[in-house]
Amino acid sequence: MVGSDATANLSLDSQLCFSIYSASRALTGVYRELLDELDLTYPQYLVMLVLWEHDALSVKELGASLRLDSGTLSPLLRRLELRGLVRRSRTDNDERIVRVALTEDGIEARRRAEEVPQRVLCSTGLSMEQVRLLKPLLDQLTESVVSAGRDATRTQTVS
Template identity: 60%
Template structure:
């Protein structure tokens, strides 16, 4: 682990333009705006699109597993699933193996939507003006950052307990 940088007289660490969190938030908001326009044609919001991505990749899943993939709790996920179900894209049903568990499955319409969604990543990639290797490298670094931040948050929680 590297040491925390020491501020120099020419660097004010409390300036907004020095905050990585702000840069990440600004990029996230910019992505959100772009996705909003692109996903409107599919009738999906960005969080709904993420749910569909997981279901297209893994097939039917228990709500708990779906939440783990998306890093969302069931209180956040349930309204999303309700709207996707109302749109005819997914169906929820109690597990035959465990009645406490609800499984989410794609409908025929939800499965068919995947074909139309294939254009979304292409349009997003083009908008970044990054090549494929730059996108992969950025994703890898962001994944590393997420792991480091999760570990730091866990350590803070344990220290505070």
């Protein structure tokens, strides 16, 4: 007979990962509706957020900020470039480095996106204080899981 503790541990409702997954899907759905008005996908919006904050970055720096590899980032940048929101160029001193910068249309898109965070916050039903408490916990969770993954990879490599 399976013990009640074991059963509880394996119930869907007790899984932290499922709560985070469900919340992520729900939030992404809210963003999708709002970003349709801006003609941006959620991943494109994340790229634009970083560029609105920093203006111009190398693809490597952009990928580090978003925790995306260049294989995932390159198609996003290509679509944003085709839409005229960003411009990619190689640096003069090292052609291997590609810089991404906002165009005038990309800068203008920021103005149109300014209400998105507040509209998302309203849809969560959370207060600003609850968000201020939740975000650092989620950031800590992410860093802990990423670190554990790196440690596991190192352990597997050494074995």
